[in-house]
Amino acid sequence: MDEARNAQQTDVVVIGGGNAGFSAAHAAAQRGRSVILLERGTEDLAGGNSYYTAGATRIIHGGLDDVSDFIEPDDRHAVTEVPAYTAEEYAADLRKVTNGKNDPELTEVLVAESQDTVRWLSGLGLKYRLMYERQAYVREDGSYLFWGGLHVGNVGGGEGLMADHTAVAKTLGIDVRYGHTTTGLIVENGATVGVTYSLTDGSTGEIRAESVVLAAGGFETNPELRRKHLGEGWENAKVRGTPYNDGALLQAALDVGAVPGGDWSTCHSVQWDAFTPWNESNRELTNRLTRGGYPLGIIVNRDGKRFLDEGADFRNLTYAKYGREILKQPGSIAYQVFDADHRPLLRSEEYDMPGISVESADTLEELAAKIGVEPAALVETVTTFNDSIDRDIVWDPNVLDGRAARVDPPKSNWAAPLENGPFYAFAVTCGITFTFGGLKSDTHGRVLTADGTPIPGLFVCGEMLGGLFSENYPGGTGLAAGMVFGRRAGNLA
Numbered sequence: 233m234d235e236a237r238n239a240q241q242t243d244v245v246v247i248g249g250g251n252a253g254f255s256a257a258h259a260a261a262q263r264g265r266s267v268i269l270l271e272r273g274t275e276d277l278a279g280g281n282s283y284y285t286a287g288a289t290r291i292i293h294g295g296l297d298d299v300s301d302f303i304e305p306d307d308r309h310a311v312t313e314v315p316a317y318t319a320e321e322y323a324a325d326l327r328k329v330t331n332g333k334n335d336p337e338l339t340e341v342l343v344a345e346s347q348d349t350v351r352w353l354s355g356l357g358l359k360y361r362l363m364y365e366r367q368a369y370v371r372e373d374g375s376y377l378f379w380g381g382l383h384v385g386n387v388g389g390g391e392g393l394m395a396d397h398t399a400v401a402k403t404l405g406i407d408v409r410y411g412h413t414t415t416g417l418i419v420e421n422g423a424t425v426g427v428t429y430s431l432t433d434g435s436t437g438e439i440r441a442e443s444v445v446l447a448a449g450g451f452e453t454n455p456e457l458r459r460k461h462l463g464e465g466w467e468n469a470k471v472r473g474t475p476y477n478d479g480a481l482l483q484a485a486l487d488v489g490a491v492p493g494g495d496w497s498t499c500h501s502v503q504w505d506a507f508t509p510w511n512e513s514n515r516e517l518t519n520r521l522t523r524g525g526y527p528l529g530i531i532v533n534r535d536g537k538r539f540l541d542e543g544a545d546f547r548n549l550t551y552a553k554y555g556r557e558i559l560k561q562p563g564s565i566a567y568q569v570f571d572a573d574h575r576p577l578l579r580s581e582e583y584d585m586p587g588i589s590v591e592s593a594d595t596l597e598e599l600a601a602k603i604g605v606e607p608a609a610l611v612e613t614v615t616t617f618n619d620s621i622d623r624d625i626v627w628d629p630n631v632l633d634g635r636a637a638r639v640d641p642p643k644s645n646w647a648a649p650l651e652n653g654p655f656y657a658f659a660v661t662c663g664i665t666f667t668f669g670g671l672k673s674d675t676h677g678r679v680l681t682a683d684g685t686p687i688p689g690l691f692v693c694g695e696m697l698g699g700l701f702s703e704n705y706p707g708g709t710g711l712a713a714g715m716v717f718g719r720r721a722g723n724l725a
Protein backbone atom coordinates (compact mmCIF):
# COMPACT_ATOMS: atom_id res chain seq x y z
CA MET A 233 0.00 0.00 0.00
CA ASP A 234 1.45 3.40 -0.91
CA GLU A 235 1.90 6.11 1.66
CA ALA A 236 -1.07 8.23 0.54
CA ARG A 237 -3.43 5.31 0.99
CA ASN A 238 -2.03 4.67 4.42
CA ALA A 239 -2.67 8.25 5.49
CA GLN A 240 -4.18 8.86 8.91
CA GLN A 241 -5.04 12.43 8.00
CA THR A 242 -7.58 13.54 5.40
CA ASP A 243 -10.02 16.32 4.57
CA VAL A 244 -13.14 14.22 5.03
CA VAL A 245 -13.68 10.90 6.75
CA VAL A 246 -16.98 9.16 6.02
CA ILE A 247 -18.17 6.47 8.42
CA GLY A 248 -20.24 3.73 6.81
CA GLY A 249 -20.12 2.28 3.32
CA GLY A 250 -23.79 2.19 2.37
CA ASN A 251 -25.69 4.30 -0.13
CA ALA A 252 -25.61 7.43 2.06
CA GLY A 253 -21.92 7.18 2.91
CA PHE A 254 -20.84 6.63 -0.67
CA SER A 255 -23.06 9.50 -1.87
CA ALA A 256 -21.40 11.80 0.66
CA ALA A 257 -17.95 10.54 -0.29
CA HIS A 258 -18.54 11.07 -4.02
CA ALA A 259 -19.79 14.63 -3.50
CA ALA A 260 -16.82 15.55 -1.33
CA ALA A 261 -14.32 13.92 -3.68
CA GLN A 262 -15.83 15.73 -6.66
CA ARG A 263 -15.04 18.99 -4.88
CA GLY A 264 -11.42 17.96 -4.68
CA ARG A 265 -11.48 16.93 -1.02
CA SER A 266 -9.39 13.95 0.02
CA VAL A 267 -11.78 11.33 1.36
CA ILE A 268 -11.34 8.21 3.47
CA LEU A 269 -14.40 5.98 3.91
CA LEU A 270 -14.33 3.59 6.87
CA GLU A 271 -16.57 0.53 6.61
CA ARG A 272 -17.02 -1.97 9.42
CA GLY A 273 -17.71 -4.94 7.16
CA THR A 274 -14.91 -6.72 5.38
CA GLU A 275 -15.10 -6.32 1.60
CA ASP A 276 -17.21 -9.46 1.15
CA LEU A 277 -19.67 -8.38 3.87
CA ALA A 278 -19.86 -4.69 3.04
CA GLY A 279 -22.57 -2.51 1.54
CA GLY A 280 -24.78 -2.12 4.61
CA ASN A 281 -28.53 -2.35 4.35
CA SER A 282 -28.17 -0.74 0.95
CA TYR A 283 -26.76 -4.03 -0.38
CA TYR A 284 -29.90 -5.90 0.71
CA THR A 285 -32.34 -3.57 -1.03
CA ALA A 286 -34.30 -3.96 -4.22
CA GLY A 287 -32.74 -0.65 -5.26
CA ALA A 288 -36.20 0.91 -5.38
CA THR A 289 -35.75 4.69 -5.34
CA ARG A 290 -38.65 7.13 -4.93
CA ILE A 291 -38.21 10.25 -7.04
CA ILE A 292 -40.47 12.88 -8.53
CA HIS A 293 -40.92 12.76 -12.29
CA GLY A 294 -43.27 13.76 -15.06
CA GLY A 295 -43.76 10.31 -16.59
CA LEU A 296 -41.73 8.04 -18.81
CA ASP A 297 -40.42 10.83 -21.07
CA ASP A 298 -38.99 12.60 -18.05
CA VAL A 299 -36.85 9.65 -16.97
CA SER A 300 -36.11 7.91 -20.25
CA ASP A 301 -32.77 9.66 -20.75
CA PHE A 302 -31.24 8.13 -17.61
CA ILE A 303 -32.88 4.71 -17.38
CA GLU A 304 -31.68 1.64 -19.23
CA PRO A 305 -33.41 1.07 -22.58
CA ASP A 306 -36.12 -1.61 -22.61
CA ASP A 307 -38.33 -2.78 -25.50
CA ARG A 308 -41.33 -2.63 -23.18
CA HIS A 309 -41.10 1.17 -22.88
CA ALA A 310 -43.13 1.52 -26.09
CA VAL A 311 -46.13 -0.13 -24.42
CA THR A 312 -45.70 1.29 -20.94
CA GLU A 313 -47.59 3.96 -19.07
CA VAL A 314 -45.80 5.55 -16.10
CA PRO A 315 -48.04 8.06 -14.36
CA ALA A 316 -46.22 11.22 -13.28
CA TYR A 317 -45.29 11.45 -9.60
CA THR A 318 -45.33 15.09 -8.53
CA ALA A 319 -43.62 16.87 -5.66
CA GLU A 320 -47.03 17.45 -4.10
CA GLU A 321 -47.84 13.73 -4.24
CA TYR A 322 -44.47 12.75 -2.77
CA ALA A 323 -44.86 15.22 0.11
CA ALA A 324 -48.47 14.15 0.63
CA ASP A 325 -47.48 10.46 0.79
CA LEU A 326 -44.83 11.23 3.41
CA ARG A 327 -47.31 13.28 5.41
CA LYS A 328 -49.98 10.60 5.14
CA VAL A 329 -47.93 7.62 6.24
CA THR A 330 -46.21 9.46 9.10
CA ASN A 331 -49.42 11.15 10.31
CA GLY A 332 -47.76 14.49 9.67
CA LYS A 333 -44.73 13.77 11.86
CA ASN A 334 -42.26 14.13 8.97
CA ASP A 335 -39.94 17.12 9.35
CA PRO A 336 -41.22 19.68 6.80
CA GLU A 337 -37.82 21.14 5.91
CA LEU A 338 -36.13 17.79 5.37
CA THR A 339 -39.16 16.66 3.38
CA GLU A 340 -39.06 19.67 1.09
CA VAL A 341 -35.40 19.12 0.27
CA LEU A 342 -35.80 15.37 -0.19
CA VAL A 343 -38.68 15.77 -2.59
CA ALA A 344 -37.25 18.69 -4.55
CA GLU A 345 -33.82 17.12 -5.06
CA SER A 346 -34.84 13.49 -5.50
CA GLN A 347 -34.71 13.36 -9.29
CA ASP A 348 -31.75 15.68 -9.63
CA THR A 349 -29.73 13.51 -7.25
CA VAL A 350 -30.52 10.32 -9.18
CA ARG A 351 -29.42 12.14 -12.32
CA TRP A 352 -26.17 13.10 -10.59
CA LEU A 353 -25.52 9.50 -9.55
CA SER A 354 -26.46 8.26 -12.98
CA GLY A 355 -23.97 10.72 -14.45
CA LEU A 356 -21.31 9.27 -12.16
CA GLY A 357 -22.01 5.73 -13.36
CA LEU A 358 -24.92 4.29 -11.36
CA LYS A 359 -27.47 2.48 -13.50
CA TYR A 360 -31.25 2.82 -13.20
CA ARG A 361 -34.27 1.11 -14.77
CA LEU A 362 -38.03 0.85 -14.54
CA MET A 363 -39.05 -1.79 -12.00
CA TYR A 364 -41.57 -3.76 -14.06
CA GLU A 365 -41.50 -6.80 -11.80
CA ARG A 366 -42.39 -4.89 -8.63
CA GLN A 367 -44.44 -1.89 -9.63
CA ALA A 368 -46.44 -2.69 -12.76
CA TYR A 369 -49.13 -5.12 -13.81
CA VAL A 370 -49.76 -6.18 -17.40
CA ARG A 371 -53.11 -5.04 -18.77
CA GLU A 372 -55.33 -7.20 -20.95
CA ASP A 373 -53.98 -5.59 -24.15
CA GLY A 374 -50.41 -6.50 -23.13
CA SER A 375 -49.43 -2.98 -22.09
CA TYR A 376 -47.96 -2.10 -18.69
CA LEU A 377 -49.33 0.35 -16.17
CA PHE A 378 -47.09 1.45 -13.30
CA TRP A 379 -48.65 2.17 -9.92
CA GLY A 380 -47.84 3.51 -6.47
CA GLY A 381 -45.50 6.42 -7.24
CA LEU A 382 -42.39 4.22 -7.00
CA HIS A 383 -41.09 3.39 -10.44
CA VAL A 384 -37.31 3.69 -10.75
CA GLY A 385 -34.72 1.34 -9.29
CA ASN A 386 -31.09 0.31 -9.58
CA VAL A 387 -30.00 -2.19 -12.18
CA GLY A 388 -29.07 -5.32 -10.23
CA GLY A 389 -31.00 -4.15 -7.13
CA GLY A 390 -28.98 -3.41 -4.00
CA GLU A 391 -26.05 -5.52 -5.12
CA GLY A 392 -25.89 -3.54 -8.38
CA LEU A 393 -26.24 -0.29 -6.48
CA MET A 394 -23.30 -1.04 -4.21
CA ALA A 395 -21.14 -2.45 -7.00
CA ASP A 396 -21.74 0.78 -8.95
CA HIS A 397 -21.01 2.98 -5.91
CA THR A 398 -17.78 1.11 -5.26
CA ALA A 399 -16.66 1.51 -8.87
CA VAL A 400 -17.40 5.25 -8.79
CA ALA A 401 -15.45 5.63 -5.55
CA LYS A 402 -12.45 4.04 -7.22
CA THR A 403 -12.68 6.44 -10.15
CA LEU A 404 -12.91 9.42 -7.80
CA GLY A 405 -9.89 8.30 -5.77
CA ILE A 406 -11.81 7.68 -2.55
CA ASP A 407 -9.79 5.60 -0.08
CA VAL A 408 -12.26 2.91 1.06
CA ARG A 409 -11.03 0.96 4.10
CA TYR A 410 -12.95 -2.21 4.94
CA GLY A 411 -12.92 -4.03 8.26
CA HIS A 412 -12.57 -0.68 10.07
CA THR A 413 -15.00 -0.30 12.95
CA THR A 414 -15.22 3.31 14.05
CA THR A 415 -15.23 3.33 17.82
CA GLY A 416 -15.48 7.00 18.74
CA LEU A 417 -15.31 10.65 17.76
CA ILE A 418 -12.30 12.84 18.55
CA VAL A 419 -13.44 16.26 19.70
CA GLU A 420 -11.12 19.16 20.46
CA ASN A 421 -12.30 22.61 21.53
CA GLY A 422 -15.87 21.67 20.67
CA ALA A 423 -15.06 20.62 17.09
CA THR A 424 -14.98 17.11 15.68
CA VAL A 425 -11.48 16.53 14.36
CA GLY A 426 -11.38 12.81 13.69
CA VAL A 427 -12.34 9.31 14.72
CA THR A 428 -10.89 6.31 16.45
CA TYR A 429 -11.23 2.84 14.99
CA SER A 430 -10.44 -0.79 15.61
CA LEU A 431 -9.54 -3.54 13.17
CA THR A 432 -10.60 -7.17 13.14
CA ASP A 433 -7.20 -8.22 14.55
CA GLY A 434 -7.86 -6.05 17.62
CA SER A 435 -5.45 -3.26 16.72
CA THR A 436 -6.65 0.33 16.95
CA GLY A 437 -5.90 3.66 15.36
CA GLU A 438 -7.20 7.13 14.67
CA ILE A 439 -7.78 9.28 11.62
CA ARG A 440 -7.71 13.05 11.76
CA ALA A 441 -9.99 15.00 9.44
CA GLU A 442 -11.53 18.45 8.99
CA SER A 443 -14.96 16.85 8.69
CA VAL A 444 -16.52 13.62 9.84
CA VAL A 445 -19.65 12.38 8.02
CA LEU A 446 -21.66 9.83 10.00
CA ALA A 447 -23.47 7.34 7.75
CA ALA A 448 -23.36 4.22 9.92
CA GLY A 449 -27.05 3.28 10.00
CA GLY A 450 -29.55 3.07 12.85
CA PHE A 451 -29.73 0.74 15.88
CA GLU A 452 -31.79 -2.01 14.27
CA THR A 453 -29.31 -4.83 14.94
CA ASN A 454 -29.02 -4.09 18.65
CA PRO A 455 -31.62 -6.12 20.63
CA GLU A 456 -31.09 -4.14 23.87
CA LEU A 457 -31.59 -0.78 22.16
CA ARG A 458 -34.59 -2.15 20.25
CA ARG A 459 -36.22 -3.25 23.47
CA LYS A 460 -35.36 0.04 25.17
CA HIS A 461 -36.64 2.38 22.45
CA LEU A 462 -39.16 0.37 20.40
CA GLY A 463 -40.60 -1.63 23.30
CA GLU A 464 -40.89 -5.11 24.69
CA GLY A 465 -40.88 -7.90 22.11
CA TRP A 466 -38.77 -6.01 19.58
CA GLU A 467 -35.69 -7.90 20.75
CA ASN A 468 -37.25 -10.89 18.93
CA ALA A 469 -37.57 -9.24 15.51
CA LYS A 470 -35.47 -10.67 12.70
CA VAL A 471 -32.78 -8.41 11.22
CA ARG A 472 -33.41 -8.15 7.49
CA GLY A 473 -30.20 -6.42 6.46
CA THR A 474 -26.64 -5.85 7.60
CA PRO A 475 -25.67 -7.15 11.04
CA TYR A 476 -23.50 -4.07 11.72
CA ASN A 477 -25.87 -1.14 12.33
CA ASP A 478 -25.82 -1.31 16.13
CA GLY A 479 -26.34 2.33 17.12
CA ALA A 480 -22.90 2.72 18.72
CA LEU A 481 -22.12 5.85 16.73
CA LEU A 482 -25.51 7.37 17.45
CA GLN A 483 -24.52 7.08 21.11
CA ALA A 484 -21.03 8.44 20.41
CA ALA A 485 -22.57 11.53 18.78
CA LEU A 486 -25.06 12.02 21.63
CA ASP A 487 -22.12 11.81 24.03
CA VAL A 488 -20.41 14.78 22.37
CA GLY A 489 -23.51 16.99 22.51
CA ALA A 490 -25.62 16.01 19.48
CA VAL A 491 -29.35 15.87 20.12
CA PRO A 492 -31.66 13.06 19.05
CA GLY A 493 -33.81 13.72 16.01
CA GLY A 494 -37.00 12.11 14.79
CA ASP A 495 -38.99 9.25 16.27
CA TRP A 496 -36.87 6.82 18.28
CA SER A 497 -39.88 4.72 19.26
CA THR A 498 -40.83 3.36 15.83
CA CYS A 499 -39.12 1.66 12.92
CA HIS A 500 -39.51 0.15 9.47
CA SER A 501 -40.50 -3.51 9.69
CA VAL A 502 -42.15 -5.92 7.30
CA GLN A 503 -43.64 -9.37 6.91
CA TRP A 504 -40.69 -11.71 6.60
CA ASP A 505 -40.22 -15.44 6.13
CA ALA A 506 -40.83 -16.95 9.58
CA PHE A 507 -39.17 -20.34 9.55
CA THR A 508 -36.55 -20.64 6.82
CA PRO A 509 -33.33 -21.32 8.76
CA TRP A 510 -31.20 -18.38 7.57
CA ASN A 511 -33.75 -15.60 7.97
CA GLU A 512 -31.46 -12.85 9.25
CA SER A 513 -28.86 -10.86 7.30
CA ASN A 514 -29.03 -13.38 4.46
CA ARG A 515 -26.69 -11.97 1.79
CA GLU A 516 -27.67 -14.57 -0.80
CA LEU A 517 -31.42 -14.12 -0.66
CA THR A 518 -31.37 -10.47 0.60
CA ASN A 519 -34.85 -9.00 0.19
CA ARG A 520 -36.37 -12.18 -1.26
CA LEU A 521 -37.48 -13.12 2.27
CA THR A 522 -39.97 -10.24 2.19
CA ARG A 523 -43.60 -11.24 1.68
CA GLY A 524 -45.23 -8.30 -0.03
CA GLY A 525 -48.12 -10.03 -1.79
CA TYR A 526 -50.67 -9.68 1.04
CA PRO A 527 -52.90 -7.17 -0.83
CA LEU A 528 -53.85 -10.13 -3.06
CA GLY A 529 -54.97 -12.38 -0.19
CA ILE A 530 -55.70 -12.37 3.53
CA ILE A 531 -53.51 -12.63 6.64
CA VAL A 532 -54.54 -14.71 9.66
CA ASN A 533 -52.90 -15.33 13.00
CA ARG A 534 -52.45 -18.66 14.79
CA ASP A 535 -56.07 -18.40 15.97
CA GLY A 536 -57.18 -18.31 12.35
CA LYS A 537 -58.33 -14.68 12.72
CA ARG A 538 -57.68 -11.70 10.47
CA PHE A 539 -56.30 -8.66 12.31
CA LEU A 540 -55.47 -5.93 9.76
CA ASP A 541 -56.67 -4.36 6.52
CA GLU A 542 -54.58 -6.06 3.81
CA GLY A 543 -55.92 -3.60 1.21
CA ALA A 544 -55.73 -0.35 3.18
CA ASP A 545 -53.51 1.27 0.53
CA PHE A 546 -50.89 0.41 -2.08
CA ARG A 547 -48.31 -2.05 -0.74
CA ASN A 548 -45.60 0.64 -0.85
CA LEU A 549 -47.55 2.64 1.72
CA THR A 550 -48.50 -0.15 4.16
CA TYR A 551 -45.77 -2.80 4.08
CA ALA A 552 -43.36 -0.95 6.38
CA LYS A 553 -45.86 -0.76 9.26
CA TYR A 554 -47.24 -4.29 9.06
CA GLY A 555 -44.18 -6.06 10.51
CA ARG A 556 -45.14 -4.43 13.79
CA GLU A 557 -48.67 -5.87 13.56
CA ILE A 558 -47.26 -9.38 13.07
CA LEU A 559 -44.95 -8.94 16.07
CA LYS A 560 -48.03 -8.33 18.26
CA GLN A 561 -49.74 -11.60 17.24
CA PRO A 562 -49.47 -14.81 19.30
CA GLY A 563 -45.96 -16.19 18.85
CA SER A 564 -45.22 -13.20 16.55
CA ILE A 565 -46.36 -15.42 13.68
CA ALA A 566 -49.01 -15.03 10.98
CA TYR A 567 -49.97 -16.69 7.71
CA GLN A 568 -50.64 -15.05 4.37
CA VAL A 569 -53.35 -17.13 2.72
CA PHE A 570 -54.08 -17.25 -1.02
CA ASP A 571 -56.14 -19.47 -3.27
CA ALA A 572 -55.23 -20.97 -6.64
CA ASP A 573 -56.64 -17.96 -8.52
CA HIS A 574 -54.26 -15.46 -6.96
CA ARG A 575 -51.16 -17.58 -6.31
CA PRO A 576 -49.91 -16.99 -9.90
CA LEU A 577 -49.96 -13.22 -9.34
CA LEU A 578 -47.49 -13.39 -6.45
CA ARG A 579 -44.03 -12.17 -7.39
CA SER A 580 -41.80 -15.09 -8.18
CA GLU A 581 -38.71 -13.44 -6.67
CA GLU A 582 -40.35 -13.57 -3.24
CA TYR A 583 -42.87 -16.41 -3.35
CA ASP A 584 -40.71 -18.94 -5.21
CA MET A 585 -37.75 -18.32 -2.89
CA PRO A 586 -35.69 -21.46 -2.20
CA GLY A 587 -36.53 -22.83 1.26
CA ILE A 588 -39.67 -20.71 1.60
CA SER A 589 -41.98 -21.34 4.59
CA VAL A 590 -45.18 -22.47 2.88
CA GLU A 591 -47.86 -25.11 3.22
CA SER A 592 -50.50 -25.95 0.63
CA ALA A 593 -53.58 -28.17 0.57
CA ASP A 594 -56.66 -28.79 -1.53
CA THR A 595 -59.03 -27.67 1.21
CA LEU A 596 -58.92 -24.96 3.85
CA GLU A 597 -59.43 -27.57 6.58
CA GLU A 598 -56.35 -29.51 5.48
CA LEU A 599 -54.35 -26.30 5.16
CA ALA A 600 -55.32 -25.23 8.68
CA ALA A 601 -54.28 -28.60 10.09
CA LYS A 602 -50.89 -28.31 8.41
CA ILE A 603 -50.15 -24.90 9.93
CA GLY A 604 -51.50 -25.71 13.37
CA VAL A 605 -54.59 -23.51 13.15
CA GLU A 606 -58.02 -24.74 14.30
CA PRO A 607 -59.68 -25.75 10.97
CA ALA A 608 -63.13 -24.48 11.91
CA ALA A 609 -61.64 -21.09 12.80
CA LEU A 610 -59.93 -20.66 9.44
CA VAL A 611 -63.01 -21.80 7.53
CA GLU A 612 -65.18 -19.40 9.51
CA THR A 613 -62.80 -16.49 8.78
CA VAL A 614 -62.64 -17.22 5.06
CA THR A 615 -66.39 -17.81 4.70
CA THR A 616 -67.25 -14.56 6.49
CA PHE A 617 -64.67 -12.72 4.40
CA ASN A 618 -65.90 -14.19 1.10
CA ASP A 619 -69.53 -13.39 1.93
CA SER A 620 -68.77 -9.76 2.71
CA ILE A 621 -67.15 -8.82 -0.61
CA ASP A 622 -68.70 -6.16 -2.79
CA ARG A 623 -68.58 -8.29 -5.96
CA ASP A 624 -70.22 -5.70 -8.24
CA ILE A 625 -66.97 -3.70 -8.27
CA VAL A 626 -64.31 -4.75 -10.79
CA TRP A 627 -61.13 -6.10 -9.16
CA ASP A 628 -58.07 -4.12 -10.39
CA PRO A 629 -54.66 -4.36 -8.68
CA ASN A 630 -53.33 -1.28 -10.55
CA VAL A 631 -55.59 1.17 -8.78
CA LEU A 632 -57.23 1.58 -5.39
CA ASP A 633 -60.27 -0.28 -6.73
CA GLY A 634 -62.55 0.11 -3.71
CA ARG A 635 -63.54 -3.53 -3.95
CA ALA A 636 -63.96 -4.00 -0.24
CA ALA A 637 -64.70 -6.84 2.10
CA ARG A 638 -67.02 -5.26 4.67
CA VAL A 639 -66.02 -7.32 7.63
CA ASP A 640 -64.11 -6.60 10.84
CA PRO A 641 -61.35 -5.65 10.13
CA PRO A 642 -62.31 -4.59 6.60
CA LYS A 643 -60.22 -5.18 3.51
CA SER A 644 -60.64 -1.84 1.76
CA ASN A 645 -59.38 -2.71 -1.73
CA TRP A 646 -58.69 -5.76 -3.89
CA ALA A 647 -60.94 -8.10 -1.89
CA ALA A 648 -61.27 -11.36 -3.79
CA PRO A 649 -62.92 -14.51 -2.42
CA LEU A 650 -60.68 -17.44 -1.54
CA GLU A 651 -62.67 -20.20 -3.19
CA ASN A 652 -60.58 -22.45 -5.37
CA GLY A 653 -57.99 -24.89 -4.09
CA PRO A 654 -55.24 -25.57 -3.75
CA PHE A 655 -54.87 -23.03 -0.95
CA TYR A 656 -51.50 -21.70 0.24
CA ALA A 657 -50.31 -20.41 3.64
CA PHE A 658 -47.00 -18.52 3.81
CA ALA A 659 -45.68 -18.18 7.37
CA VAL A 660 -44.43 -14.70 8.26
CA THR A 661 -42.88 -13.00 11.25
CA CYS A 662 -41.60 -9.46 11.86
CA GLY A 663 -38.43 -8.47 10.02
CA ILE A 664 -36.90 -5.18 11.14
CA THR A 665 -35.41 -3.02 8.39
CA PHE A 666 -34.16 0.14 10.05
CA THR A 667 -34.95 2.46 12.94
CA PHE A 668 -36.46 5.90 12.39
CA GLY A 669 -34.76 7.75 15.25
CA GLY A 670 -31.41 9.39 14.59
CA LEU A 671 -29.55 12.64 15.07
CA LYS A 672 -31.00 16.08 14.53
CA SER A 673 -29.39 18.07 11.77
CA ASP A 674 -30.11 20.99 9.49
CA THR A 675 -30.90 20.29 5.83
CA HIS A 676 -27.18 20.15 5.02
CA GLY A 677 -26.53 17.35 7.46
CA ARG A 678 -24.81 19.55 10.05
CA VAL A 679 -25.34 17.81 13.37
CA LEU A 680 -27.07 20.13 15.85
CA THR A 681 -26.70 20.61 19.59
CA ALA A 682 -29.50 21.36 22.04
CA ASP A 683 -29.28 25.11 21.40
CA GLY A 684 -29.62 24.56 17.64
CA THR A 685 -26.01 25.32 16.73
CA PRO A 686 -24.02 22.85 14.62
CA ILE A 687 -21.15 20.84 16.09
CA PRO A 688 -18.22 22.03 13.93
CA GLY A 689 -16.95 19.31 11.62
CA LEU A 690 -19.76 16.80 12.27
CA PHE A 691 -22.26 15.75 9.60
CA VAL A 692 -24.89 13.01 9.37
CA CYS A 693 -26.89 11.31 6.61
CA GLY A 694 -28.83 8.15 5.78
CA GLU A 695 -30.52 6.12 8.49
CA MET A 696 -28.55 8.03 11.14
CA LEU A 697 -30.38 11.25 10.24
CA GLY A 698 -33.65 11.40 12.18
CA GLY A 699 -36.79 13.30 11.30
CA LEU A 700 -38.20 12.07 8.03
CA PHE A 701 -40.15 9.01 9.15
CA SER A 702 -42.43 7.96 11.97
CA GLU A 703 -44.69 4.90 12.38
CA ASN A 704 -44.55 4.18 8.67
CA TYR A 705 -42.67 5.01 5.51
CA PRO A 706 -43.27 5.24 1.74
CA GLY A 707 -41.26 2.52 -0.06
CA GLY A 708 -38.12 3.69 -1.86
CA THR A 709 -37.57 6.70 0.38
CA GLY A 710 -34.63 5.27 2.35
CA LEU A 711 -32.34 5.20 -0.67
CA ALA A 712 -33.70 8.54 -1.90
CA ALA A 713 -33.02 10.18 1.48
CA GLY A 714 -29.57 8.61 1.71
CA MET A 715 -28.44 9.94 -1.64
CA VAL A 716 -29.99 13.42 -1.25
CA PHE A 717 -28.68 14.12 2.25
CA GLY A 718 -25.46 12.20 1.64
CA ARG A 719 -24.72 14.41 -1.34
CA ARG A 720 -25.63 17.52 0.65
CA ALA A 721 -23.33 16.54 3.52
CA GLY A 722 -20.54 15.79 1.06
CA ASN A 723 -21.05 19.17 -0.61
CA LEU A 724 -20.24 20.96 2.65
CA ALA A 725 -17.83 18.60 4.39
Ligand SMILES: Cc1cc2nc3c(=O)[nH]c(=O)nc-3n(C[C@H](O)[C@H](O)[C@H](O)COP(=O)(O)OP(=O)(O)OC[C@H]3O[C@@H](n4cnc5c(N)ncnc54)[C@H](O)[C@@H]3O)c2cc1C
Nearest residue numbers: 248250252272280281282286288414473694695708710711
Ligand atom coordinates in the same frame (compact mmCIF):
# COMPACT_ATOMS: atom_id res chain seq x y z
C1 LIG B 1 -33.95 -6.17 2.94
C2 LIG B 1 -34.02 -4.68 2.76
C3 LIG B 1 -34.62 -4.15 1.61
C4 LIG B 1 -34.71 -2.77 1.45
N1 LIG B 1 -35.20 -2.28 0.27
C5 LIG B 1 -35.18 -0.94 0.05
C6 LIG B 1 -35.52 -0.41 -1.23
O1 LIG B 1 -35.73 -1.14 -2.21
N2 LIG B 1 -35.53 0.94 -1.36
C7 LIG B 1 -35.21 1.80 -0.33
O2 LIG B 1 -35.26 3.01 -0.51
N3 LIG B 1 -34.82 1.30 0.88
C8 LIG B 1 -34.80 -0.02 1.08
N4 LIG B 1 -34.36 -0.50 2.29
C9 LIG B 1 -33.92 0.47 3.30
C10 LIG B 1 -32.52 0.95 2.94
O3 LIG B 1 -31.66 -0.15 2.97
C11 LIG B 1 -31.96 2.00 3.88
O4 LIG B 1 -32.86 3.03 4.07
C12 LIG B 1 -30.68 2.58 3.29
O5 LIG B 1 -29.96 1.61 2.60
C13 LIG B 1 -29.83 3.15 4.37
O6 LIG B 1 -28.60 3.57 3.82
P1 LIG B 1 -27.43 3.99 4.79
O7 LIG B 1 -26.26 4.28 3.93
O8 LIG B 1 -27.90 5.01 5.76
O9 LIG B 1 -27.18 2.68 5.70
P2 LIG B 1 -26.48 1.31 5.31
O10 LIG B 1 -26.63 0.99 3.89
O11 LIG B 1 -26.96 0.31 6.29
O12 LIG B 1 -24.94 1.60 5.57
C14 LIG B 1 -24.44 1.79 6.87
C15 LIG B 1 -23.03 1.23 6.90
O13 LIG B 1 -22.40 1.62 8.11
C16 LIG B 1 -21.54 0.56 8.51
N5 LIG B 1 -21.25 0.73 9.93
C17 LIG B 1 -22.08 0.57 10.99
N6 LIG B 1 -21.42 0.81 12.13
C18 LIG B 1 -20.16 1.15 11.78
C19 LIG B 1 -19.00 1.52 12.51
N7 LIG B 1 -19.01 1.58 13.86
N8 LIG B 1 -17.87 1.78 11.83
C20 LIG B 1 -17.83 1.72 10.47
N9 LIG B 1 -18.89 1.38 9.73
C21 LIG B 1 -20.04 1.11 10.39
C22 LIG B 1 -22.32 -0.68 8.19
O14 LIG B 1 -21.47 -1.80 8.08
C23 LIG B 1 -23.00 -0.29 6.87
O15 LIG B 1 -22.24 -0.73 5.76
C24 LIG B 1 -34.23 -1.89 2.47
C25 LIG B 1 -33.60 -2.41 3.59
C26 LIG B 1 -33.47 -3.80 3.73
C27 LIG B 1 -32.78 -4.33 4.94
